[in-house]
Amino acid sequence: MEKTMEANIVRFTHLLRLAGVKVGSGEVIDALNALTVIDFSDREQVKTALRSVLVKRKGERDIFDRTFDLYFAPLEERERQQMEHQMRQDQKKQQIEEAEQDLTFEEENLDLTEEEKYLYSQMDQEDKGRIKDYLKKAEAGKSREWEPNVKSLIETIVKGALRKWLHSHQDQVDLKERVSTGDLELDYILEDLGQKAPSGEDSLMYEDMQHIKDKDLPKANMLIRRLAKHLVTRISRRYKRSKRHQVLDLRRTIRDNIRYGGTMFKLKYRSKRIQKPKLILLCDVSGSMASYASLVLQFIYGIHSVLGQIESFIFSDDLERISQHFQPGSDFNQLMVDIMNKSNVWGGGTRLHTSLKTLRKKHSALLTSDAYLIILSDTKTEAIGDTLQELQNIKKCVKDILWLNTLPEQEWQNSISTRTFQALVKMYPCNTLNDIEQITRSKIFS
Amino acid sequence: MENIRKGFEEVGYISDAEVIVTVYLALKLQKPILIEGEPGVGKTELGKVLSQIFHADLIRLQCYEGLDENKALYEWNYQKQLLKIQIMKEAQACENIEHDLFSREYLLERPLLKAIQSENTSVLLIDEVDKTDEEFEAFLFELLSDFQVSVPELGTLTARHIPMVVLTSNNERELSDGLKRRCIYLYLDFPAVEREIAIIKAKVPEINEKLTQQIAKAVHLIRQNREIKKKPSIAETLDWARALLTLNEDSLSEKLVKQTINILLKTKADIESFNKQIGAAALDEFARS
Numbered sequence: 001m002e003k004t005m006e007a008n009i010v011r012f013t014h015l016l017r018l019a020g021v022k023v024g025s026g027e028v029i030d031a032l033n034a035l036t037v038i039d040f041s042d043r044e045q046v047k048t049a050l051r052s053v054l055v056k057r058k059g060e061r062d063i064f065d066r067t068f069d070l071y072f073a074p075l076e077e078r079e080r081q082q083m084e085h086q087m088r089q090d091q092k093k094q095q096i097e098e099a100e101q102d103l104t105f106e107e108e109n110l111d112l113t114e115e116e117k118y119l120y121s122q123m124d125q126e127d128k129g130r131i132k133d134y135l136k137k138a139e140a141g142k143s144r145e146w147e148p149n150v151k152s153l154i155e156t157i158v159k160g161a162l163r164k165w166l167h168s169h170q171d172q173v174d175l176k177e178r179v180s181t182g183d184l185e186l187d188y189i190l191e192d193l194g195q196k197a198p199s200g201e202d203s204l205m206y207e208d209m210q211h212i213k214d215k216d217l218p219k220a221n222m223l224i225r226r227l228a229k230h231l232v233t234r235i236s237r238r239y240k241r242s243k244r245h246q247v248l249d250l251r252r253t254i255r256d257n258i259r260y261g262g263t264m265f266k267l268k269y270r271s272k273r274i275q276k277p278k279l280i281l282l283c284d285v286s287g288s289m290a291s292y293a294s295l296v297l298q299f300i301y302g303i304h305s306v307l308g309q310i311e312s313f314i315f316s317d318d319l320e321r322i323s324q325h326f327q328p329g330s331d332f333n334q335l336m337v338d339i340m341n342k343s344n345v346w347g348g349g350t351r352l353h354t355s356l357k358t359l360r361k362k363h364s365a366l367l368t369s370d371a372y373l374i375i376l377s378d379t380k381t382e383a384i385g386d387t388l389q390e391l392q393n394i395k396k397c398v399k400d401i402l403w404l405n406t407l408p409e410q411e412w413q414n415s416i417s418t419r420t421f422q423a424l425v426k427m428y429p430c431n432t433l434n435d436i437e438q439i440t441r442s443k444i445f446s
Numbered sequence: 447m448e449n450i451r452k453g454f455e456e457v458g459y460i461s462d463a464e465v466i467v468t469v470y471l472a473l474k475l476q477k478p479i480l481i482e483g484e485p486g487v488g489k490t491e492l493g494k495v496l497s498q499i500f501h502a503d504l505i506r507l508q509c510y511e512g513l514d515e516n517k518a519l520y521e522w523n524y525q526k527q528l529l530k531i532q533i534m535k536e537a538q539a540c541e542n543i544e545h546d547l548f549s550r551e552y553l554l555e556r557p558l559l560k561a562i563q564s565e566n567t568s569v570l571l572i573d574e575v576d577k578t579d580e581e582f583e584a585f586l587f588e589l590l591s592d593f594q595v596s597v598p599e600l601g602t603l604t605a606r607h608i609p610m611v612v613l614t615s616n617n618e619r620e621l622s623d624g625l626k627r628r629c630i631y632l633y634l635d636f637p638a639v640e641r642e643i644a645i646i647k648a649k650v651p652e653i654n655e656k657l658t659q660q661i662a663k664a665v666h667l668i669r670q671n672r673e674i675k676k677k678p679s680i681a682e683t684l685d686w687a688r689a690l691l692t693l694n695e696d697s698l699s700e701k702l703v704k705q706t707i708n709i710l711l712k713t714k715a716d717i718e719s720f721n722k723q724i725g726a727a728a729l730d731e732f733a734r735s
Contacts, residue, residue, distance in 0.1 A: 022623065024623075024627055026627055027627065030475065030477070030630075033475055034471050034474075034475065037470075037471065037474040037475070038447075038467070038470075038471070044463065045463070045467055048463060048464050048467040048468070049467055049471055051464075052464075052467065052468045052471055052630045052631055052632060053471065053630055053631075055631060056480070056623075056626035056627070056629075056631045057626075058482060058617070058633050061633060222672050263528060263532065264528070265525055265528060266525075267524070437620075
């Protein structure tokens with residue numbers, strides 16, 4: 001009996017880890033110990049006890065509760081859910097097979113990913129019909145004669161059409177990749193957890209910032225401002241810590257101890273002056289970053305509201321200073337409208353090298369040895385070589401350059417620009433709010 | 447567990463099953479409790495209440511930036527040591543002086559050492575631990591897991607009685623995994639309307655039922671608003687209740703809300719957000735519904 005309980009708890013904690021909760025082996029032992037001192041027949045008590053020892057973050061409490069309810073559901077309920085999961089899997093497999101039959105060119109299957117085939121299967125008949133018509137017309141033409149690689153061209157066009165469709169139907173399709181454990185029971189719980197993710201603060205933290213839906217924007221804005229505040233608090237703390245490295249103030253010590261006949265009875269210390277670092281923020285507002293722009297501005301707004309020593313710029317084709325817009329007590333919506341209306345660079349192409357050159361030439365006074373340059377961008381820019389050269393020039397003048405990259409971290413390896421800049425500057429993923437939170441926790445200003 | 451619940455009731459601390467189970471586990475497993483939550487939800491109060499119900503001494507360490515071992519654990523009484531040296535110099539009896547100077551006589555016990563060396567079980571309240579630096583957090587590890595501390599001149603001092611340790615954090619920064627791993631975790635949220643009604647009744651018993659419900663509902667609505675940065679704490683709710691009682695009011699009104707909102711909201715920005723987003727009339731209407 002006990003062995004079963006131990007195995008069950010270990011399996012449950014494994015599931016929690018897969019769902020994103022950090023659980024160490026020490027905590028598993030605590031969980032087992034906790035179960036020996038509480039009323040095991042009281043479900044709520046068991047749940048509370050396990051939550052107290054296994055969950056150590058506010059954001060993980062909700063994941064724990066849902067995982068617990070699914071994992072420790074009554075047996076009939078579990079069997080029903082497993083069956084439903086299996087049926088969904090079979091249905092998806094069948095849909096993909098049907099999509100494969102439609103998506104052919106000259107009787108050859110198009111080279112599409114499983115995800116793309118699944119996307120096609122989710123389209124309504126009218127949209128599917130358009131793609132099928134296109135393929136039929138392409139087959140009827142004589143394109144092979146003048147373009148032997150026409151199949152790959154058609155594949156690219158079909159992929160583009162699927163992506164476009166996805167963009168306008170994001171709410172209908174769930175494309176999140178699921179971890180397969182090989183254990184049917186755990187798999188269905190993981191799938192269920194993904195499907196029933198609440199649209200609260202916690203799930204927003206892991207959403208790609210460009211996919212945050214309009215209705216969630218106010219929440220995301222609040223979160224991002226809070227994170228900006230955390231980041232700034234972190235900066236000031238980092239420097240206040242130096243207060244502890246006190247130096248004996250000999251002059252004051254001698255003066256104060258003359259009354260004791262020169263015996264050093266009272267020691268006086270000299271504390272180091274606290275200095276916050278100077279920050280220069282460069283935010284990419286080019287076309288490729290358009291979907292992040294609103295949140296980017298929220299981030300700058302959040303930092304400005306707490307920290308005075310910051311200079312902010314936006315860039316695309318060239319650089320533009322926006323610090324003057326961030327006045328104390330200014331309304332964010334008005335500020336956003338002002339910046340967008342007055343800006344000449346909003347939504348343009350990306351010429352980071354030109355922007356960096358402008359920074360170096362026109363704002364050289366800002367580039368001092370105690371300043372950090374923070375670049376918020378997806379690294380997609382023209383003239384990578386020239387940009388690297390400019391970054392090298394600026395790096396000599398400032399304390400450090402930190403790059404907050406909005407490109408998902410898994411895509412960094414395939415991005416030449418990211419790889420190139422990464423060799424020179426410290427780069428941090430900044431694709432989700434959770435990434436920003438990680439940044440606020442890490443010692444980036446050191 | 448029943449004893450804890452009764453103890454909480456006796457001292458007027460209104461809690462739910464989660465708090466009781468967590469405290470019970472912390473006592474049984476002899477682990478510290480780490481309490482996180484918004485300011486004013488009763489984190490520090492829980493430490494004080496524990497000392498009351500277990501009739502234990504409350505030893506409090508208020509954390510702040512730059513707090514170090516000297517202020518938290520122990521310090522050698524430098525002045526006393528110096529005096530001793532002066533006296534011994536004149537007495538020409540220098541034997542064992544070095545040993546004497548680093549004996550317990552010259553040791554100034556700070557809260558952590560006091561808790562370890564306490565003759566009876568005590569409650570050690572490490573308040574606002576998120577305000578300290580990471581180095582200090584790491585320094586706490588030995589104390590929190592083994593209930594012992596090392597003083598180089600005296601060796602390892604082990605707890606005579608394992609203290610009940612309560613750490614609180616306002617979540618201003620993320621605490622290290624090491625610290626969290628050593629603790630039982632409790633997140634205290636703002637109370638639901640029903641629990642807040644119970645708290646008001648327990649702390650301000652003179653107030654009538656109708657006004658109690660209106661206050662709890664109104665405060666709950668204000669806390670739901672995202673634009674209001676500093677949410678009213680339980681203490682502020684109680685202050686508001688007492689203020690309304692002093693004004694001899696038995697029901698909320700738009701005028702009354704306007705006159706007393708500054709008891710709940712303490713910044714100009716929050717009061718402006720309140721007026722813009724909710725408004726005294728709407729709050730009054732909601733609370734009366």
